[in-house]
Amino acid sequence: MILTAKAKVAGVMGWPVGHSRSPRLHGWWLDQYGIDGAYIPLAVPPDRVIDAIRALPALGLRGANVTVPHKEAALRACDRVDPVAKRIGAVNTLVVAEDGTIEGRNTDAFGFMASLKADQPAWRAEAGPAVVLGAGGASRAVLVALTDAGVPEIRLLNRTAARAEQLAAELGGPIRVMPWEEREAALSGAALLVNTTTQGMGGEPALDLHLERLPVTALVTDIVYIPLHTPLLTAAAARGNPIVDGLGMLLHQARPGFEAWFGQVPEVTPELRRFVLESL
Template structure:
């Protein structure tokens, strides 16, 4: 039961009704018996800064940020951590005791923790990574892979200019290849990541021939509806290890929950089943 001292956080977006975060954080709050609440915060474009600055006055500990506000919230933060600054987007806001607001980005953390939890023996330094897509999720994943020691990251996007811009901004081991050469880019790869919406329910499957992919290469997809996308099914059929995208959603939520509610939450099979039931 909530009391007047309940810790409160939420998720900002427009629209926000599709967010799985209230279900996810609500499960953890119940699981650990925490006096707290996690609520949806529908914030229309143009009022983002106003909403962020209101968090301390309303007594909220912070909030997650989802589309389309991840970039716009940066200007409203008192400080932004280095990872979020490099990515150019914030998905987690933390209100300090003095009322200042810090912007963080935990998407890359969630991506890497998902791989490590499912495939403990996998290492980013094992070989080249192939990343398909150059949107917001790709930015976070590229930074995470580079920081984890990936020796080469082959970035491919249907609009090459966007990939070139992203590679120029991030630097490091990111190398842009033409979308038409995506099948050849798999030569010698240790990891393949699909960050596009291709393969999501209602979208066409990702057109990618896996014939050149080494048998031991790990294949992952950030899409989790369906849980096993056509790409993951094709990889499994040829014997490649795969990791689905649901874990990224679950793991990226952990740092925010710890900051707001004072407990390090666990990602368990029970949590996965509970979140899947809501999809």
């Protein structure tokens, strides 16, 4: 559609930013709902990110998503930061208020949990322990989501144990750190397995994990979405475990920002999934 002078504009800020699927995703929603608006890529080098964020109100933007490597730096540029973003230690969504102030939010935890509920509605947080592999930025969001959902025990494993210990100490809750060498033993009795590492991503080695000790009823999910079905998900599905791919988290985390900027609650549909998959 043709934009007018009253068009609502938002974007995605990163360095580089050409790989981001967010313009395609938000562009689909803008077209579907007939909104007078645009969502644009904003290539911002790290040494200019604070200035770029502070300039959003003057440029007339409603806000922006923030992707690597700017998520942590964005915390310092906001006038307000929501409690979830503070706990995760990163901002992925910026919202410009009517008075020109900027609020930083993090919707990754929401996106992760919304994806699980949408794809596997029978899964319940209270069903049993969760095993989380990895202790990077994505892991922080997953751990916050699982803690807030009421998972009774979270077994956290990372190749660098000290990083996992630090993360558990910062977040608190039902997180129990286990040695990486015990990752298969940690699967016993689990109701959920989450891979937040890059192992299994295109160009990376597959996750070295045998699933024999994992109950066949346990839900298995991988935040990687290239490829959509990682070796972990393929192995889990072959033995009968329910699975959730990583694309859902990407799609659902975008919903709150779109609503804040464009005034429409968007839906994640099979048609949207197919449209985004075409670009992967």
